Amino acid sequence: MPSIDQISGTVDPAVMAAAQQSSAGRTTKSSMDSEMFMNLLVTQLKNQDPSSPMDTNQMMSQTTQLSMMEQITNQTTTANEGFSLQMRTSASALVGREVSYTGPDGKAVTGTATSVSFAESVPKVTVGGKEVALDLISGISATPTA
Template sequence: MSIDAITGTVSAQAAAAAAAAQAAAPKQAMDSEVFMHLLVTQLQNQDPSSPMDTNEMLSQTTQLAMMEKMTELTTTSTENFSLQMRIAASAIVGQTVSYLGPDGKTVSGVADSVSFKNAVPTVSVGGKDIALDLLAGIGKLPVTVPPATS
């Protein structure tokens, strides 16, 4: 028995098969497109002598509409939460904040600025960027009263 040499090239047929398998990978979540495809397939394959009950079809259409509205509600809720985080982070600027440092000790400083480039806003404290959800406390700057001169 002979052993063939291993080559680093992939045949066009193998590449096409891999692409088809990737394209045919099932979706992890049902969306309206999948739901509508199932409904159309069901209608195409129904027995002409025993068509789908109109009440059942109406029920499925209602379920599709409800699913689309739930998806819209989820999107709106996510956007609302993101906006609330941005507002909260903006309100922190100029205040004293505390967070746990890498050594596990509490570090305090004044929040200089806020960045929104990541999903979670970051607050700059003494030149170090701290994620908003890692802050341990927030307080007002202490009021300094100049010493009385006599």
């Protein structure tokens, strides 16, 4: 963020040039993030009318919104990572157990889960030689039938 001279309130041109140069090589984003929000705030401050500066309460409100947006983004990321870990743990616990799922023909299929793949976002459990997405499994038995 460009430094502002405490006495005159002007932005140091060297710092501003460096900030503009570093942002020039970035790729375009389709969603708003904290960097875009901060750039909007800096632009707003640069272009404000000196005879009617931005209200301090409004500036604090915008800064608080930025902080809240960052915290929500962090919480969403943490929740997604937790859910992914929970799916992997659940899929791993199925190995050696009898599971049921609905086949492509609409009929119930039952078999022993022999392995799990984590190559995609939803783990796949191998049942009778076929990979079945974890979310398609409809039942679990404690032990396979003989």
